[in-house]
Amino acid sequence: MRLSQYFLPTLKENPTEAQIVSHRLMLRAGLVRQTSAGIYAWLPMGYRVLRKIEQIVREGQDEAGAQEVLMPTIQPAELWQQSGRYEVYGKEMLRIKDRHEREMLYGPTNEEMITDIFRTSVKTYRDVPKNLYHIQWKFRDEVRPRFGVMRGREFLMKDAYSFDLTKEGARISYQKMFLSYLRIFARMGLQAIPMQADTGPIGGDMSHEFIILAETGESGVFCHPDWIKTDPLKEPVGYNDDLNPFFEKYTSLYAATDEKHKPGAAGIPDSELLQARGIEVGHIFYFGTKYSQPLGAKVTGPNGDLITLEMGSYGIGVSRLVGAIIEACHDEAGIIWPEAVAPYKVGLLNLKANDAAATKICDEIYTMLQQAGVEVLYDDRDERAGTKFADCDLVGLPWQIIGGRGLDKGMVELKNRKSGERTEISIEDALNKVIGK
Numbered sequence: 001m002r003l004s005q006y007f008l009p010t011l012k013e014n015p016t017e018a019q020i021v022s023h024r025l026m027l028r029a030g031l032v033r034q035t036s037a038g039i040y041a042w043l044p045m046g047y048r049v050l051r052k053i054e055q056i057v058r059e060g061q062d063e064a065g066a067q068e069v070l071m072p073t074i075q076p077a078e079l080w081q082q083s084g085r086y087e088v089y090g091k092e093m094l095r096i097k098d099r100h101e102r103e104m105l106y107g108p109t110n111e112e113m114i115t116d117i118f119r120t121s122v123k124t125y126r127d128v129p130k131n132l133y134h135i136q137w138k139f140r141d142e143v144r145p146r147f148g149v150m151r152g153r154e155f156l157m158k159d160a161y162s163f164d165l166t167k168e169g170a171r172i173s174y175q176k177m178f179l180s181y182l183r184i185f186a187r188m189g190l191q192a193i194p195m196q197a198d199t200g201p202i203g204g205d206m207s208h209e210f211i212i213l214a215e216t217g218e219s220g221v222f223c224h225p226d227w228i229k230t231d232p233l234k235e236p237v238g239y240n241d242d243l244n245p246f247f248e249k250y251t252s253l254y255a256a257t258d259e260k261h262k263p264g265a266a267g268i269p270d271s272e273l274l275q276a277r278g279i280e281v282g283h284i285f286y287f288g289t290k291y292s293q294p295l296g297a298k299v300t301g302p303n304g305d306l307i308t309l310e311m312g313s314y315g316i317g318v319s320r321l322v323g324a325i326i327e328a329c330h331d332e333a334g335i336i337w338p339e340a341v342a343p344y345k346v347g348l349l350n351l352k353a354n355d356a357a358a359t360k361i362c363d364e365i366y367t368m369l370q371q372a373g374v375e376v377l378y379d380d381r382d383e384r385a386g387t388k389f390a391d392c393d394l395v396g397l398p399w400q401i402i403g404g405r406g407l408d409k410g411m412v413e414l415k416n417r418k419s420g421e422r423t424e425i426s427i428e429d430a431l432n433k434v435i436g437k
């Protein structure tokens with residue numbers, strides 16, 4: 001993409017309404033625009049990141065055996081009246097009446113709807129277990145929407161729902177999601193730590209929050225220093241294996257938010273615990289028959305008796321992750337995208353945009369990168385070098401190829417955004433480096 005033609009409305013000044021760094025940087029880097037309190041429009045660059053995150057989540061869930069569906073955002077009130085949550089949910093639920101005065105709502109979550117779909121479609125034990133998920137916008141009329149997309153009113157969530165015949169089956173489904181979550185976050189370049197959690201309005205008696213560490217996180221956390229050594233991508237375990245040992249390993253290592261922290265409970269002296277701040281990017285729940293019972297989601301068992309299904313639900317804050325990743329990955333100059341979610345892998349800077357010979361060489365580099373399938377943002381604008389450097393650092397692409405004085409000798413600078421390391425190398429070497437990675 002040529003920057004001269006791109007819709008990238010960056011801001012030079014810090015927007016005054018933004019209190020935290022990710023919100024400031026998302027506005028300054030032209031990723032989103034607020035359209036009402038807690039509601040955002042995603043601009044081209046931000047939308048690319050959102051889609052990348054969504055795709056990593058999708059692949060991670062598919063691999064764990066979950067199947068993707070798409071449920072609507074608008075739901076009928078009846079289902080929530082049946083589950084008993086219509087009143088309980090209170091003012092956080094956006095209630096709507098259609099032209100026939102029928103009560104509807106904009107879904108804050110989908111337990112009722114998926115249970116309804118399941119109960120009308122599945123009749124026998126042979127049809128379970130199943131895990132269905134979707135990636136869909138939610139609406140929660142938060143009292144205080146803040147921190148940009150981190151606590152929005154409209155936000156994109158991946159929510160999965162598992163149905164099992166027995167408690168033991170439900171535990172296996174839960175463990176699969178637990179593993180899938182650790183892998184999904186690790187693939188985004190994040191270390192997420194599962195912590196025991198309250199279940200809030202979703203309910204149930206087993207629940208973990210997945211928290212990533214970031215200095216500016218909303219919650220204080222305490223965790224065992226060995227968490228740093230864990231790497232879920234290296235765990236030699238598959239979804240059809242017995243997941244108990246893995247689950248045991250990852251749940252026995254102490255980690256708790258400050259609300260749940262019990263001094264002396266960590267198995268090591270409290271002074272050795274890592275104290276940090278964190279952001280909740282995912283939350284999983286096992287709640288048994290809380291919804292299947294009132295909604296009548298039952299199947300006939302092997303002996304012909306009716307069995308009420310055991311359920312769990314599993315959420316990931318897809319749009320929150322965009323902000324959370326920035327909280328975890330930035331410096332004074334701007335965003336530092338982990339490669340897996342970067343909107344473009346390479347920024348190509350033509351510092352001599354008014355020089356025909358230099359521009360010809362940069363155009364060729366651009367074409368070669370595109371032909372090699374590398375996502376590249378080409379700063380072909382007629383702007384000062386300082387502006388180009390600042391913009392490229394701000395938007396945070398992992399690699400910068402800087403074409404300036406050396407171009408006529410076939411040389412460019414290759415800069416790594418994260419380490420800040422800059423090396424002068426031949427165009428060929430620069431291409432090999434970014435294409436090879």
Ligand code: 5CA
Pocket residue numbers: 108109110111140142149150151152153155157158159160202280281282283284285313314315316317318319320
């Ligand atoms: N039905 C369950 C799981 S599918 C559920 O709704 N869980 S939740 O309430 O914990 O939300 C799941 C994830 O959505 C959270 O972990 C968080 O990352 C994200 N989330 C929740 N509220 C917001 C919000 N207001 N803005 C942005 N993301 C949010």
